[in-house]
Amino acid sequence: MADEPKALDRFETPQLVLDAVRLERNLARMKTRLARFGVPLRPHIKTAKSIEVYRPALEGAVGVAVSTLAEAEYAFEHGARNILYAVGMAPGKIGRALKLKDEGADIIVTVDSIDGAQALAARAGESGIGVVVEIDSDGVRAGVKPESEEALAIARRIDAAPGLVFRGLMTHAGGSYASRSVEDIRAMAERERRAVAGTATMLREAGLGCEIVSVGSTPTALFAERFDGVTEVRAGVYMFMDLVMAGLGVCAFEDIALSVLASVIGRQADRGRLIIDAGWMALSRDRGAAKQPVGQGYGVVCDAAGRPLDDLIVVSCSQEHGIVARRDGKPLDVQDYPVGTLLRILPNHACATAAQHGSYLVTGEDGRAFARWPRINGW
Amino acid sequence: MADEPKALDRFETPQLVLDAVRLERNLARMKTRLARFGVPLRPHIKTAKSIEVYRPALEGAVGVAVSTLAEAEYAFEHGARNILYAVGMAPGKIGRALKLKDEGADIIVTVDSIDGAQALAARAGESGIGVVVEIDSDGVRAGVKPESEEALAIARRIDAAPGLVFRGLMTHAGGSYASRSVEDIRAMAERERRAVAGTATMLREAGLGCEIVSVGSTPTALFAERFDGVTEVRAGVYMFMDLVMAGLGVCAFEDIALSVLASVIGRQADRGRLIIDAGWMALSRDRGAAKQPVGQGYGVVCDAAGRPLDDLIVVSCSQEHGIVARRDGKPLDVQDYPVGTLLRILPNHACATAAQHGSYLVTGEDGRAFARWPRINGW
Structure with missing residues (x-):
C-alpha cells in the first residue's frame, strides 16, 4: 500500500474496511472499564486475527x-x-x-x-x-x-x-x-x-x-x-462491535468499526431495490440480529462515508449479490443510487464478516485508507 | 502431501474432505444428462474454485x-x-x-x-x-x-x-x-x-x-x-452436491462429495449432546435447508467413514464449536462418542462451506486421503 492515504473510491469492491478511529475508541472503552475494577483483560484475538488490530489491547493484558x-x-x-x-x-x-x-x-x-x-x-x-x-x-x-x-x-x-x-x-x-x-x-x-x-x-x-x-x-x-x-476478563468482539452488539444496547451504530465497502451493480426501479456486489461471501451468512427485536437482514446500509442511510438493509444474499431494500418494505428510490455508487454495510457479527476476508483496509480520521492489515484464517 | 494415501485419523480437525469418487460420479451425471440434449456445459467454478476439482468438467465445455x-x-x-x-x-x-x-x-x-x-x-x-x-x-x-x-x-x-x-x-x-x-x-x-x-x-x-x-x-x-x-448451461454446485440439493430431491445423501471432518471435544451426558470442533468457521453460517420440509440444522452428522448416523444433526454453532444432538430432540447416548471421536458433517450449502477453507483433503475409493487440492478465495 502506498504511503499516501487514498479515498475509498480508489479501491475495488467488496472490501473489508476498518475504521481505526472507532477501533481505538472501542479498545480504550474496554480498558477504562476494566481498569475501574482492577481486573486485567485477556484480549480474545479470534475476532481480529491481526496483530496490527489487537496490539494496542495487549498493553496491561495478562x-x-x-x-x-x-x-x-x-x-x-x-x-x-x-x-x-x-x-x-x-x-x-x-x-x-x-x-x-x-x-x-x-x-x-x-x-x-x-x-x-x-x-x-x-x-x-x-x-x-x-x-x-x-x-x-x-x-x-x-x-x-x-x-x-x-x-x-x-x-x-x-x-x-x-x-x-x-x-x-x-x-x-x-x-x-x-x-x-x-x-x-x-x-x-x-x-x-x-x-x-x-x-x-x-x-x-x-x-x-x-x-x-x-x-x-x-x-x-x-x-x-x-x-x-x-482474575481476568476475555473479550474479542468489543474491538470492532457490530449490529448484534448495537441491538443489545452494548454500543451504538457509530461505534461499529467494521464495514464492507460495496458497489451498486444493478437497480430494479419497479421493485424499488438495488443489487450490490457484496453477497454472503463478503458479508457472511450470519443473521445474528434476526432474533433481536429489530432484525437487520444481512446488514445495515451506509453511504460511502459510513453514515447509515434511511432505513436500508441488505434483505437477501446470494454468493456475490446482495439485495438492498427498505426495511419497511416500501420501494426505495433507485434514482439516487446509479450503478457504481459506493455503499458500506455494517455487519451483523464482526467475527463472521471479518472471517470472509484476508485483510483490512484501514481508514483514519479523514476517512481515507492509510494501511492494509493482513489477517489470518484457517486452523 | 506424501505419496502414500493416509487414513483420515491422521489429520487434524476441522478439515474439508472431498470424496473424489462421488465428485467423479457427479461430474459424469451432469455430462451425460446434457449430452442427451446436445447442449454444452459451462461449468461454474464458484463452488469448487480449484482447477483440480473442475478440470474434468472442462472436457467438451464451452x-x-x-x-x-x-x-x-x-x-x-x-x-x-x-x-x-x-x-x-x-x-x-x-x-x-x-x-x-x-x-x-x-x-x-x-x-x-x-x-x-x-x-x-x-x-x-x-x-x-x-x-x-x-x-x-x-x-x-x-x-x-x-x-x-x-x-x-x-x-x-x-x-x-x-x-x-x-x-x-x-x-x-x-x-x-x-x-x-x-x-x-x-x-x-x-x-x-x-x-x-x-x-x-x-x-x-x-x-x-x-x-x-x-x-x-x-x-x-x-x-x-x-x-x-x-446454447449453454451453467452449473456449479452439482460437482459437490449438498443438503439443500438432497432436500430438493436433486441428489441423495450418498451423492454429497463434500464433508467437514470434526472431532468430539466435549460431551454432555445430562443433556444428551456432543460438542465438536467444527463451528460456523468450518461449516459456514448457511442454513439453506432450514426452509425445506426437513431442516438440517448446520449439517447432518456422519461417522468417520461418511455414513449418516442415526438422525444426528449440528443443532447450533458458535465460531469454533458445534453442538451435535438428535433431530427429534431426544437425548443421544454420549457414551458412544468419547472425546476424540471423528465425525463428518454434510454441508447445507457446498459453496458456503467450501468457502470457509483453503484446500480440500481428497479421498479415494478406499476412503484414504491421497491429495490436498488448494482452492482460492477472495476477489
Whole structure:
C-alpha cells in the first residue's frame, strides 16, 4: 500500500474496511472499564486475527485468548507468551500445543471432561502444559456445571497427571448475546462470575489452586458490576462491535468499526431495490440480529462515508449479490443510487464478516485508507 | 502431501474432505444428462474454485463461468479462454476485466442496466470485450424482465458502443432452490429457458445477434426437459452436491462429495449432546435447508467413514464449536462418542462451506486421503 492515504473510491469492491478511529475508541472503552475494577483483560484475538488490530489491547493484558491453534501460533510469533486456547482440546491437536509449549509459550488448554483430561495426561509427557477446566455458566455451549463433582473430578485428574499443571477455570457467557436488556446482561454477568468464582472456592477448599479464574464475553465484560473472585476478563468482539452488539444496547451504530465497502451493480426501479456486489461471501451468512427485536437482514446500509442511510438493509444474499431494500418494505428510490455508487454495510457479527476476508483496509480520521492489515484464517 | 494415501485419523480437525469418487460420479451425471440434449456445459467454478476439482468438467465445455474476477484470473492462468463473469459488472472493476481481455481471454461480462452498459461503453476503448444482458427469469435476484423494452434498449446500447460486442443473454433460476418438488423444478427450468429463448428471438428480430443464450442452476440443469433455443448451461454446485440439493430431491445423501471432518471435544451426558470442533468457521453460517420440509440444522452428522448416523444433526454453532444432538430432540447416548471421536458433517450449502477453507483433503475409493487440492478465495 502506498504511503499516501487514498479515498475509498480508489479501491475495488467488496472490501473489508476498518475504521481505526472507532477501533481505538472501542479498545480504550474496554480498558477504562476494566481498569475501574482492577481486573486485567485477556484480549480474545479470534475476532481480529491481526496483530496490527489487537496490539494496542495487549498493553496491561495478562496474555491472549485464542480459538484455534493457528491463532496461538500466530500470537506466539508476534510475541505473545501467555496464550489461553479457549476451546475444548481435541486429542489430535495435543502434539501441536505441546510444540508451542516446547518453544517457550505458556500455552494453557481447556477441557471439560474426564476423557479429555485423560487424553491430555496420556500425551503430555513431562511438558508441564497448563490446563483450565471449562465451566458452563449459561447452559448454551460447553463446560461442566458450576460447583459440580464433575468439575472437581476433572481438576483432580489434571492435578494428578505428571505432565499437566492445573491452572484454574474459565467460562464464557455467550448466552448474553440473547439478552433483551442491559439488566439481562448484568444478570448474566453476575451468573458468569458466580459460576467460576464459586467453583474456584470449592476447588481451593479441596486443595487445588486456581491461579486463573477467567470470564468473558463483550456484553458481560462491559456491563458486569462486580468481578470479585475473577482474575481476568476475555473479550474479542468489543474491538470492532457490530449490529448484534448495537441491538443489545452494548454500543451504538457509530461505534461499529467494521464495514464492507460495496458497489451498486444493478437497480430494479419497479421493485424499488438495488443489487450490490457484496453477497454472503463478503458479508457472511450470519443473521445474528434476526432474533433481536429489530432484525437487520444481512446488514445495515451506509453511504460511502459510513453514515447509515434511511432505513436500508441488505434483505437477501446470494454468493456475490446482495439485495438492498427498505426495511419497511416500501420501494426505495433507485434514482439516487446509479450503478457504481459506493455503499458500506455494517455487519451483523464482526467475527463472521471479518472471517470472509484476508485483510483490512484501514481508514483514519479523514476517512481515507492509510494501511492494509493482513489477517489470518484457517486452523 | 506424501505419496502414500493416509487414513483420515491422521489429520487434524476441522478439515474439508472431498470424496473424489462421488465428485467423479457427479461430474459424469451432469455430462451425460446434457449430452442427451446436445447442449454444452459451462461449468461454474464458484463452488469448487480449484482447477483440480473442475478440470474434468472442462472436457467438451464451452468455457467457464465465474462469480469474481479473482476466479476469472485463476481460470485464465489455468488455461481457460472463454470466461463468462456472471455477476453484474461494477464500473470499478472494468479495468481488471479489460486487462484479462488484453492478455488473450475472451472475457464476457454481464450487465442488466442502461447505466451499467454506459459505464462499460465509456471505458471499453476499442477492446471488443463481450457483454451479455442478464434476464430475470424468477424474480429473485438480478436481471431485466424477459422480452422487455429494457432488455432491447440495453442490448442496443451495447451493440452501438465501438468497444463492446453484444454477445447474447444469460439468466439464473436461483429460485429453483426454493422448489417443493421435482415438478416445480421442471416448471422453473422451462420458465428459465423461455425467459432467455423468447428474449433472444425478440432481439434477433431487431437485428441483434445472440450467440450466447445461457441458462443454469444445478436443479434446472438436471431436470429441464427442453433446452430449445439455449446454447449453454451453467452449473456449479452439482460437482459437490449438498443438503439443500438432497432436500430438493436433486441428489441423495450418498451423492454429497463434500464433508467437514470434526472431532468430539466435549460431551454432555445430562443433556444428551456432543460438542465438536467444527463451528460456523468450518461449516459456514448457511442454513439453506432450514426452509425445506426437513431442516438440517448446520449439517447432518456422519461417522468417520461418511455414513449418516442415526438422525444426528449440528443443532447450533458458535465460531469454533458445534453442538451435535438428535433431530427429534431426544437425548443421544454420549457414551458412544468419547472425546476424540471423528465425525463428518454434510454441508447445507457446498459453496458456503467450501468457502470457509483453503484446500480440500481428497479421498479415494478406499476412503484414504491421497491429495490436498488448494482452492482460492477472495476477489
